[in-house]
Amino acid sequence: MSVPRTGEEGPGKPGGPRKRGRPARTDADGGPGARERILAAARTEFAERGYDKASIRAMARGANVDPALVHHYFGPKEQIFAAAVEVALAPALEGPDAVLKGGPDTAGERMTRFFLGIWEAPDTREPLLAIVRSAVANETAAAVFRNLVTSRLMFRIAGELDVAEPELRAELAAAQLIGVVMLRYVIKVEPLASAGLEQLVAQVAPVVQRHLAGA
Amino acid sequence: MSVPRTGEEGPGKPGGPRKRGRPARTDADGGPGARERILAAARTEFAERGYDKASIRAMARGANVDPALVHHYFGPKEQIFAAAVEVALAPALEGPDAVLKGGPDTAGERMTRFFLGIWEAPDTREPLLAIVRSAVANETAAAVFRNLVTSRLMFRIAGELDVAEPELRAELAAAQLIGVVMLRYVIKVEPLASAGLEQLVAQVAPVVQRHLAGA
Numbered sequence: 001m002s003v004p005r006t007g008e009e010g011p012g013k014p015g016g017p018r019k020r021g022r023p024a025r026t027d028a029d030g031g032p033g034a035r036e037r038i039l040a041a042a043r044t045e046f047a048e049r050g051y052d053k054a055s056i057r058a059m060a061r062g063a064n065v066d067p068a069l070v071h072h073y074f075g076p077k078e079q080i081f082a083a084a085v086e087v088a089l090a091p092a093l094e095g096p097d098a099v100l101k102g103g104p105d106t107a108g109e110r111m112t113r114f115f116l117g118i119w120e121a122p123d124t125r126e127p128l129l130a131i132v133r134s135a136v137a138n139e140t141a142a143a144v145f146r147n148l149v150t151s152r153l154m155f156r157i158a159g160e161l162d163v164a165e166p167e168l169r170a171e172l173a174a175a176q177l178i179g180v181v182m183l184r185y186v187i188k189v190e191p192l193a194s195a196g197l198e199q200l201v202a203q204v205a206p207v208v209q210r211h212l213a214g215a
Numbered sequence: 216m217s218v219p220r221t222g223e224e225g226p227g228k229p230g231g232p233r234k235r236g237r238p239a240r241t242d243a244d245g246g247p248g249a250r251e252r253i254l255a256a257a258r259t260e261f262a263e264r265g266y267d268k269a270s271i272r273a274m275a276r277g278a279n280v281d282p283a284l285v286h287h288y289f290g291p292k293e294q295i296f297a298a299a300v301e302v303a304l305a306p307a308l309e310g311p312d313a314v315l316k317g318g319p320d321t322a323g324e325r326m327t328r329f330f331l332g333i334w335e336a337p338d339t340r341e342p343l344l345a346i347v348r349s350a351v352a353n354e355t356a357a358a359v360f361r362n363l364v365t366s367r368l369m370f371r372i373a374g375e376l377d378v379a380e381p382e383l384r385a386e387l388a389a390a391q392l393i394g395v396v397m398l399r400y401v402i403k404v405e406p407l408a409s410a411g412l413e414q415l416v417a418q419v420a421p422v423v424q425r426h427l428a429g430a
Contacts, residue, residue, distance in 0.1 A: 050352070136351045136401055137265070146402050154404065171398055171407040172418055179394030183386055186351055187361050189369065192386040203387055207422045 030065035035073045037063035042070070043084045047130035051081055051141035081134070082144045088127035089148060091118050096156040104162070108173070108209025111157070112201050115177045119185050120197060129186065163214030173211035180204060245280035250288050252278035257285070258299045262345035266296055266356035296349070297359045303342035304363060306333050311371040319377070323388070323424025326372070327416050330392045334400050335412060344401065378429030388426035395419060 030038070041062030045054045056077065060067040074080040092115075099111045118124045135145035154174060158166035180200065183189045192200075245253070256277030260269045271292065275282040289295040307330075314326045333339045350360035369389060373381035395415065398404045407415075 133352055136397075137348055142402050146404050149402070150404055165406070168406050168410055168414075168418075171404055172395070172422075175394030175398050175407070176391045176422065177394065178397055179390030179392065180387070182351075182393055182397065183390050187357050187364070189361055189365055189386055191380070191383050192390070195383055199383075203383075203426070207387075207391065207425060210422060210425075211418070 030063070030069045030073075034063065034065055034069060038065060038070050038073055039083055039087065042074070042080050043087060043127065043130075046081060046084050046134055047127070051077075051134035051138040054081075056080075078140055078144060081141055082148065085131050085145055085148055088131045089152070091124045092128070093152055095153060096160075099157055100160045104213065105209075107212050108207075109201065109205040111173060111212070112177065112205040112208050115174075116180070116197060116200060116204075119181050125185060132186075157212075161212055161214075163212075169211050169214060173208045176204060176207050176211070245278070245284045245288075249278065249280055249284060253280060253285050253288055254298055254302065257289070257295050258302060258342065258345075261296060261299050261349055262342070266292075266349035266353040269296075271295075293355055293359060296356055297363065300346050300360055300363055303346045304367070306339045307343070308367055310368060311375075314372055315375045319428065320424075322427050323422075324416065324420040326388060326427070327392065327420040327423050330389075331395070331412060331415060331419075334396050340400060347401075372427075376427060376429075378427075384426050384429060388423045391419060391422050391426065 038059060041059045042054075044062060045059050049055070049058075054077070056070050057067050059080070060070050063070070070080065074083055095111070095114050095118075098114045099107055102110055118128070131141075131145060134141040136142070154170050155167060157173075158170040161169060163169055180192070184192050184195075184200075253274060256274045257269075259277060260274050264270070264273075269292070271285050272282050274295070275285050278285070285295065289298055310326070310329050310333075313329045314322055317325055333343070346356075346360060349356040351357070369385050370382060372388075373385040376384060378384055395407070399407050399410075399415075
């Protein structure tokens, strides 16, 4: 004999955006910490389903608020994504300061260590990877990512370079590092995926330095 | 008064994989050119929906064959994807020969010109971009892409290099070029996205050469 369904769902994934059956809070502002809860739910939803398929309703469910509140706090989907990218990029946004303090002769090594360091650590790698996946798959997500990366990372580094066409040079330096990230952490090509970090720094930092210094 | 539905669909997209209502051919082997039609339909389906969501049934509809024939010719989904990657990579597979014939002093420039040339031309760029999107989004697709790229491109170039750790060096050279591709053609970061090809070659080829030559 089969057990009849009661209409109640099992516990599911605690706090996940797919949880149903719990009424949304009816406070006009979603109650204390609503903005933070929405942002956390949005990051999970974008990471799990990508930009295209991420659902505002699922974010609202995950945050236990009315869907209208998601837009009230963040505006359209594009701007919710921008807020999620800001959070994922937060560790990287300290990069320009880390790269720029210290002499220009070692800026390439500092940029290499800082950038690869963020991707070595799973805590900082996973949120970035989720954002990169959305940006590669969707033009709108790419535009949001592009605007933040150029204004907050590339152009800040370029502003301190004493070379012709500093923006292009900062981007070519970043391109070397982004390519290493793609092959090492995303596509996982060997032997690059298993190479020691110090060996990589030894081979990549001079190239990054060359781009930054205009050799 | 609303017009009753007749059960017949409109013309839809001609030849697209979503076309319904046309009976699949019942020839046991799908008729002449069935393998080629299936492969073309599979490439369209992977490009439009990505590896995860690509449907074998849609490929069969697009090729006007029975779904079982798709597996008969290509095996499981992973192997259909491998066949699609082979087609998309075909222009790039001439790269190692182009890079390796000619002196070692200019291998970096030849590799840079060849690789960026493939991405400059929309005819060769779009199929590659579709494959890269699937590989970034899905681990199985990444594994297929990785195996082909390493065995057919990286290791062939590495086999001709007269340096220590040639595979790692070939991959670091490729990483510089892949990073340029990501920033220029996928994320479209300025000024890199609009920079002239010759200017890029002038700044990138020496770095690729440095990796390949072990400087």
